[in-house]
Amino acid sequence: MKPPSHPKELFPAEFGLYTELVGDIAAQLAATAAERDQAGGTALAERRLLRDSGLLALAVPRAHGGLQADWPLILRIVRRFAQADSSLAHLFGFQHLQVASVLLFGSPQQQQHYLQETVAQRWFWGNAVNARDARLRVWPTGDGYILDGIKAFCSGARDSDVLNVSVALGEQPHERLYAVVPTTRPGVQVNDDWDNMGQRQTDSGSVTFDKVLVRHDEVLGPPGPAGSVRATLRNLIGQLVLTEIYLGNAQGALDDAVAYLREHVRPWAMSGVEHAHQDAYAQLRAGGLWVKLRSAIALADDALAQFQQAWLAGDGLTAEARGELSIAIAAARIHAGRLALEITSDIFELMGARATTRRNAFDRYWRNVRVHTLHDPLDYRQKGVGSWLLTGQAPDPYGYG
Template identity: 70%
Template sequence: MNPSDGISVTSRSKELDVALAAMDGLKRELALTAVARDAAGGTALAERRLLRDSGLLTLAVPRQWGGQQLAWPDVLRLVRSLAEVDSSLAHLFGFQHLQVASVLLFGSDVQKAKYLRATVDERWFWGNAVNARDTRLSVQQSGDGYLLNGLKAFCSGARDSDVLNVSFTVGTAPTDRRFAVIPTHRAGITVRDDWDNMGQRQTDSGTVAFDHVLIERAEVLGPPGVASSPRATLRNLIGQLVLTEIYLGNARGALLSSVEHMREHVQPWPMAGVERAVDDPVMQLQAGDQWIQLQAAEALADRALEHFQRAWDAGDSLTAEQRGALSLDIAAARVHAGRVALHVTSEIFELVGARSTARKHGFDRFWRNVRVHTLHDPLDHRKKAVGRWLLTGDIPDPFGYG
C-alpha cells in the first residue's frame, strides 16, 4: 500500500486535474537533480524555466484574467507536494502566488487587469523585496511618485524574475506602508548574488539594491491598498501558510525518501534478530511515531487552509475578530508543523543509519531547509500569541506582522 500523497482537494475541477498532472511531472523532473543542486546552490535557471513552462504559476489568478483560479487550499497543498522533492522551488512557487494575492488584495481594478493578465500572457515569474523588518530603504517623494535608495534583504525569487513586488513606508502607521510592482530590470535596481545560507539554497533570497529607482504613482498598488481592511491583511497569513506547507513537505519528503532508502539499502542490526531492516520492531516503532506526528500536523494545517478559504470568500465583510481567529488557527498549524518537521527531518537518520550521512544522499537538506525557515520569525512568538488569547481573550493585531 502506498501512503497518501498529501493532496486533499477542496473541490474537483478540470483546472485542478491539469495542475495535479503538471505537478506530478514537475516533481519527477526536479527530483533527478535536487540533491546536486542543493549542494551547488545558486540560481536554478533551468528549473525556474520548467516552472514557467508548467502553467502552474497562474493557479491563483482569477479566470477572468486567464488564470485557473484554484481554491487556496489546493494551491497551498501543491506547495506542500512540491516541497517533498525540492523545497527551494516550492518556496519560489508559493511566493509567486503570494505576490499574485498582493495584487488581488491591494490593487485597483485597472492594476488587477494589467498585472494579472500579464502574469498569464507573458508568463511572469514574480520576485519580491517586501521584507518589512529591513529599514535600510529610504523613500523620497518625486512628483506623484517615489524615489527609492538603499537595500532590501531576504528578497526571495528576485534573480531571474520579471517583476518585483516592492514594499516601502512613508510614515509610521500601518496604512503608511506601500506596495509597488516594478520591472526587475529597471535602471538602478541590482539583484545581488549573495544568498549563501545552509538551507533553501536555491531560493535566491539575497539582497536587492536600489539606486535612485523611480516608482510611478500608477505602479503603487491601490486603492484599496495595504491595511485598508481586515481582508487586506490576509496577505501576511498567506505567507504564514506557505511556510507551514514548506515545513510539511520537507517532513513528508524526508520520511518517505528515508523509508524507500531503508527498504533498498539498510541492513538490520544483528541484535534485532530479523533478516530485513524493515522487520526490526524498533525501526517500525520509530517510523510509526514519525508518520503519526506528520499526519496530525497535516490535519491541523488542512483545517487552517479551509478556514482561510472561508475568510477569503467573505470578502470585505471579513471582520477583525474573524481575521484574528483565523490567525490563531494558522499560528497553531505553523508552530506544530515546524516542531514536527524539525523532529522528523532529524529522526529519519535513526531509520537509515550512519551510511546515509554521506553527502551524496542529501538527507540532511530536509532538516536544513526547515531550520532556516523556522527561524524566519520565532515560533515561540506564535505560541505566545495563542497563549495570550487563551488567557486574556486578546486576538492578534490584524495590522501587525502576522
C-alpha cells in the same frame, strides 16, 4: 492498506485536473534536488519548468486569463513540491503571495494590468518586502516616488520579471507603500549574495535600489495594504506557504528514509531479524513519525479550509473572524514547524550512519526547515496564541500574523 511507494501518489485526489502535471513536475524537481542543493545558485531550468507549466497563474482570476484555483489547492501543491524540492516550492508559493498582493491591495485597473501580464508574459514575481529591513528609503517626487537603499531576504528576485516592493512611510506597521517595480528598471540591482545553509536555490539575497523611480500608478491601491480587513489576509498567505513547506520537507524526508531503509540498511546486529524493515524499533519509530505527521497535515488542512472561507467572504470579512483565522494558522504553523524539525532529524535513526554521506544530502530537509522556522521564531508565535487564549487579543494583523 499498502503504503505509498512514491511521493507522487500521496495527494492525487486533491489536485483534480492538475494531478498528472503536478506529479510530473515534482518528479523532475526531485531528480536533481540533492545535487542542486549542494550547488546553490539560481535554478534557471527549474524556474523555466514552472513558467512553462502555466501553474504560475493558479491564483489569477479567470476574468484576467488565469486559472482561479482555490487556495487549498494552491497551497497543497506547494506542499507537494516541497517534498521534492523545498527551494522551488518556496519560489512557487511566493509567486502566488505576490499575485495575492495585487488582488488584495491593487485597484481594479492595476489588477487588470498586472494580472493579465502575469498570464500573457508568464511572469515570475520576486519580492523586496521584508518589513524588518529598514534600509530602504523613499521620498516623493513629481512623477511618484524615489526608492534608494537595500532590502534583504528578497526571495525569487533573481530571474524575476517584476518585484513587489514595500517601504515604510511612517512608524506604524500599516504605514507602508507597496509597489510593483520591473526587475530590469534602471537602478535596480539584484545581488547574488544568498549563501545560507538551507533553501539554497531560493535566491533570497538582497536587492539594491539606486534612486529608482516608482510611478504613481505602480503604487498598489486603493485599497492598499491597510484599506480593509480583507487586505490583511496577505500576511496569512505567507504563513500558510511556510507551513506547507515544513510539511513537504517532513513528508519528503520520511519518504526518503523509508525507501532507504527498505533498500540499503542492514539490520542491527542485536535485532534478531533478517531485514531492517522487520526491526521492531525501526517500526516503532517510523510509525510514531507517520502518526505525528498525519496530525500536522490534518491541522494544516483545517487552516486551509478556514482560509478559503475567509477569502470568499470578501469585504464582508470581520476583524473577529480574521483574528480567529490567524490563530488557526498559527497553530498549524507551530505544530508543522516543530514536527518537521523532529522528523527531518530523526530520519537518521532509521537510516543509520551510511545515510550521512554528502552524496545523499538527506540533511537538506532539516536545513531547509531550520532556516525557515527562524523567519519569525515559533516561540513568539506560540506566545501569540497564548495571549489570545488568556486575554482575547488576536495577533497584530499588520505585523507577522
